[in-house]
Amino acid sequence: MRAVLLWTISDFPAYGMLSGWTTHGRLSCPYCHGSTDAFQLKNGRKSCWFDCHRRFLPVAHPYRRNKTLFRKNKVVRDSPPPYLTGQQIEEDIDYYGAQKTVKQGGNWHVPGNMPDGYGVSHNWHKKSIFWELPYWKDLLLRHNLDVMHIEKNFFDNIMNTILNVPGKTKDNKKSRMDVPDICSRSELHIKSNGNVPVPSFRLSSEAKSTLFDWVASEVKFPDGYVSNLSRCVERGQKFSGMKSHDCHVFMQRLLPFAFAELLLTNVHEALAAIRAFFRDLSTRTFKEEVIEQLHENIPIIVCNLEKIFPPSFFDVMEHLVVHLPYEALLRGPVHNGWMYPYERSMKHLKGKARNLAKVEGSIVAGSLTAETSNFTSYYFASTVRTRKRVPRRYDDGGVPQSYAVDGVPDIFCQIGRFGGKLREVWWSSDEDKHSAHTYILLNCEDAVMRSFESLFVSQVEEAIPGISGTEVDARKDKHFVKWLKGQVDYDDPYYPVWFHDLIQGPVAKVTTSSMYFTRGFTFHTYEYGRRRATSNYGICVKGETDFYGILQEIIEVEFPGLLKLKCVLFKCEWFDPVENRGVRFNKFGVVDIHSGRRYNKFEPFILASQAEQVSFLPYPRLRSSGINWLTAIKITPRGRIVAGEEPPLQEEDAINEVEVPDQQTDEILLIDSDNCQYEDLPEDVTDEAREDEFDRSDDDHCSDVDENSNDSS
């Protein structure tokens, strides 16, 4: 057997061990190497990557010449550090003498043995054993920066800072003491009387409780999409126990609008832009142009954050994002290079450790038992229910309805499975039955039906010259069914059997249930789902205009005759689809729905195969306004890759320079003096700078809600 080591996937500390480049300290970025602009904060005593990103901008970009927004009086003319080839890196290692590690018993990088320049001009502490592989120097990408951890750390830093979590915020007294030396931001300077001004990026206590209440009671996603976020709100005070997948969902789905009304526009837009970056980076399909766009946009996005947050906010995690598009270009979609699948499998294996004195042994024994029982279960009779045969939560059966004759239109052969208790009921009204029948006839994608439809239209247009399109449609809805019956003789052999069955109209009873599984989605009716902690009843139908609605009923319509044609329909209540009246779009890809307006035409049915899933979430807001906009969050189906599922945000005009509003110093100080927020800036309790930015308790990183990786990207 021959094997090839393609690349390694690990968290950042392990990156250091695998690559031989120490990943802490000032030189921790393994791409920038010695040519980084990172520096040590005098009071904060941590490595800081503030203002290291203007050099990644185009030469003529105005940010490069700006002397006030970034480091004061500094103009940046440098080009970005070059990406070295494998050969150059190996030469580098040899030049610094790092290959000698092996000969010194592996203890080469204890302080006494440091070579010249270690920690100053380079961070090589050893020559990794991988360099012995003959092809290692030719690989384009040797080690992956783990997007999962970077996103989580980035998210944690943002949330801890804007929520001002004691001990975790990056904006503390010591970091403020560094501000005057580095940049001219009088609004952040500690006053002579010791007062610390409240920064623009911090949530007020009112906004904080609004945010927590919102997450605790109003944020609902479909079953299995994310763990219950309301459990992550600890006594309305802070977020705790968020797994990295929860952070991923919060970052990608909630960040674009959560702070729209709680923070200043510039802060909100800067945060929404970083989210747009992570969303586009973690889609399941990529286009090269999009990556190029990401590559161009990320320095601007980070610079926008630098304009708002203090220098101490920028640790290596905030810096590493600038290198992610480069890796994506070499590697492809991120699900080939992040830790989610491995973290999940580690969690699974750790669950097998029964004897804590012999952890590895019990994992091996447990895996062997699992494999053996799995293997023997193939020999059980098909009636025996085994773990493998229990349908999965999202299983839609996988087998389409089949009929005795060929040529039955696709809409009668959809894959899907009812869940819950099935009931047979009468049609709720004749109007419903007629509307459903018309909808099926007009949507069955059949050439004969199409020709009848155009015949009907031309007859109407002939009879009433100058009739409008809307009027024609209205007549179609009303009369097409009856007209078609009149056109086709009952036993005309020219038409196929199913055609005759179909135009007779559905039988008097329908099968209904409150749950339906299809194409990786689980749908619930509103009645069934409204009291649950999940929301599986939001519907979106793509078309010339997108329709958004709430699922009211799931019915299976059956047609009389030999074939027993069957088709599942969703009955929905639609929101007004007219742009800027019922629906609005913003540049960060957020779609808002006016919760008070409905579509005024009676057209409640769609095919189950047309429905896509969305979640409707209200905005967290400080004061209620007349209009209640709901954000429609599109849900990606599980276990499926849909090309071009969402247009990349980078192509839209989402990434701009954020304008920082001019705040007069006096204005900032005029904050209510009774407001204890003046003084609640925490002392830095994490004084011993924890250089490992990754939280090492890795078992916490995976949510156990689903076994399906990369499902919500």
Ligand SMILES: [Zn+2]
């Ligand atoms: Zn770098």
